[in-house]
Amino acid sequence: MSIPPKNLIVVGQGAAGLAAALAAAQAAHGSGVQVTLVDKAAEDEAGGNTRWSPSNMRMAAVDRVEPSFVHDMLAATQYRGDETYFARLAREAPATCQWIAAQGIEFIQPVYYLAKGPPRIQPVGGGPVVVKQLVLAAKKAGVIFRYNCTARAILRDKDSISGLEIEHAGVRETLPADAVILCSGGFEGDAAKMREHFGDGAEIMRLISPGGKFNTGDGIRIAMALGASGSGDWGGMHAEPVDARAKNSAPVVLVYPYGIVVDKNGQRFFDEGGGLVHETWEWFARDMQFKTPDRRAFAILDSRLLSIEGYERAIRSEVPPARAETLAELANIVGVDAGGFAETVAAYNAACTGDPAKFDATRCDGLKAGASLAPPKSNWARAISEPPFLAYPLVGAVAYTFGGLATDDCARVLREEKPIPGLYAAGEITGHFYATAPNAVSVLRAFVFGRIAGLEAVSFLQAR
Numbered sequence: 001m002s003i004p005p006k007n008l009i010v011v012g013q014g015a016a017g018l019a020a021a022l023a024a025a026q027a028a029h030g031s032g033v034q035v036t037l038v039d040k041a042a043e044d045e046a047g048g049n050t051r052w053s054p055s056n057m058r059m060a061a062v063d064r065v066e067p068s069f070v071h072d073m074l075a076a077t078q079y080r081g082d083e084t085y086f087a088r089l090a091r092e093a094p095a096t097c098q099w100i101a102a103q104g105i106e107f108i109q110p111v112y113y114l115a116k117g118p119p120r121i122q123p124v125g126g127g128p129v130v131v132k133q134l135v136l137a138a139k140k141a142g143v144i145f146r147y148n149c150t151a152r153a154i155l156r157d158k159d160s161i162s163g164l165e166i167e168h169a170g171v172r173e174t175l176p177a178d179a180v181i182l183c184s185g186g187f188e189g190d191a192a193k194m195r196e197h198f199g200d201g202a203e204i205m206r207l208i209s210p211g212g213k214f215n216t217g218d219g220i221r222i223a224m225a226l227g228a229s230g231s232g233d234w235g236g237m238h239a240e241p242v243d244a245r246a247k248n249s250a251p252v253v254l255v256y257p258y259g260i261v262v263d264k265n266g267q268r269f270f271d272e273g274g275g276l277v278h279e280t281w282e283w284f285a286r287d288m289q290f291k292t293p294d295r296r297a298f299a300i301l302d303s304r305l306l307s308i309e310g311y312e313r314a315i316r317s318e319v320p321p322a323r324a325e326t327l328a329e330l331a332n333i334v335g336v337d338a339g340g341f342a343e344t345v346a347a348y349n350a351a352c353t354g355d356p357a358k359f360d361a362t363r364c365d366g367l368k369a370g371a372s373l374a375p376p377k378s379n380w381a382r383a384i385s386e387p388p389f390l391a392y393p394l395v396g397a398v399a400y401t402f403g404g405l406a407t408d409d410c411a412r413v414l415r416e417e418k419p420i421p422g423l424y425a426a427g428e429i430t431g432h433f434y435a436t437a438p439n440a441v442s443v444l445r446a447f448v449f450g451r452i453a454g455l456e457a458v459s460f461l462q463a464r
């Protein structure tokens with residue numbers, strides 16, 4: 001008598017879901033476990049944020065993390081993060097990256113924006129190549145893919161998972177499932193949830209990539225209906241400043257530290273040089289959305305921007321900046337109050353008393369404005385005085401949310417601190433991030449815990 005196959009269903013085709021499905025199919029090879037991956041989107045759109053992400057990963061090289069990795073992760077979470085989780089991430093990252101590379105993905109150590117941040121590696125071709133290569137590898141390993149299938153609920157028989165309810169072309173269907181791995185991203189694509197967690201205005205916050213619209217927190221709801229606990233900062237999200245006029249994905253403008261940023265009244269409202277760009281972008285973007293009049297601001301620079309080597313790397317907008325020979329004309333073009341703006345620039349320029357020869361865009365150069373300037377400018381304080389003057393209108397755009405499911409270091413979903421049998425989760429859907437996003441860790445943890453989830457789920461099914 002033949003033994004019926006056991007079914008493992010992975011929900012979501014981003015970095016986490018693909019790593020989970022591939023690892024599971026490779027481990028299950030010939031052992032009677034069938035792996036199926038369902039995604040809400042059509043085949044050419046599936047891949048969530050991963051598809052649109054350059055996918056920088058915080059690795060010193062493909063085979064090692066920095067010695068300070070775990071400490072840095074905990075510091076980013078303001079010591080609210082789970083050390084066991086981040087320690088497992090650090091331990092498994094090298095083997096995982098080498099495994100990803102073995103699927104035909106080449107890694108380089110990219111030049112970052114302008115200033116040097118923590119070390120990183122990047123897949124050549126970024127997210128699109130990650131999705132393409134891992135789908136190919138997973139299909140080769142026997143994973144069945146189903147698109148336009150939205151996971152709606154997990155069905156149970158006593159405390160065992162028995163199925164996954166999906167919706168396909170408006171019709172509900174139950175797929176048999178003995179274990180489920182949820183990798184369906186955060187809730188940035190759900191306007192009502194955004195408003196609930198971040199307050200007024202969050203429901204109209206721009207998504208940084210088209211992939212975010214599919215991430216509506218479905219997996220979080222599905223697991224919580226089984227009693228899963230939450231984790232991470234429900235008031236936390238990763239956001240970045242983008243060109244308000246641009247239509248392309250992730251049109252970030254990250255040269256603002258080298259000039260000033262004003263609101264429509266011409267007033268500065270934060271220390272543009274308070275740190276390297278990845279240390280200030282998140283709160284700047286959030287403050288624009290939630291605290292700034294008309295939810296927008298303007299990065300103001302002068303022609304010296306154009307002589308910073310490689311400055312184009314830090315501007316991903318397809319729209320050129322507004323440009324004028326005088327500050328008054330620039331204010332007029334972008335719709336900033338000319339009087340307030342003139343006063344702000346005059347006060348700022350008067351406070352730029354340091355030696356402009358010390359200006360160095362590649363690091364925090366210590367060229368700070370005089371102490372009387374409010375808000376202060378702690379680095380790159382060089383007068384805005386050489387026409388043409390340039391302006392980028394900016395808005396904040398959300399990349400992903402932090403609040404999600406509680407998981408342990410084996411990617412098992414927790415209910416009152418104990419694993420829910422047969423239920424796993426990885427990637428953005430899981431919590432673990434607090435306060436601020438650790439730079440270049442989201443894809444890395446999606447790969448690492450996706451792979452762990454796939455291996456754990458197969459061991460679980462084989463032991464039954």
Ligand SMILES: Cc1cc2nc3c(=O)[nH]c(=O)nc-3n(C[C@H](O)[C@H](O)[C@H](O)COP(=O)(O)OP(=O)(O)OC[C@H]3O[C@@H](n4cnc5c(N)ncnc54)[C@H](O)[C@@H]3O)c2cc1C
Pocket residue numbers: 011012013014015016017038039040041045046047048049050051052053054055056057149150151152183184185186208209211214215216217218219249250399400426427428429439440441442443444446
């Ligand atoms: C422009 C941009 C740049 C970024 N740059 C970096 C970077 O350099 N480094 C870094 O670490 N991070 C970066 N990030 C963040 C990172 O890319 C994501 O957090 C990460 O890729 C998330 O992977 P994931 O697999 O968890 O989710 P996703 O890649 O978002 O995939 C989720 C999948 O689930 C599917 N789905 C959702 N709901 C359902 C449902 N109910 N049923 C079935 N399927 C469903 C979606 O369609 C989607 O395919 C960036 C993000 C963006 C948008």
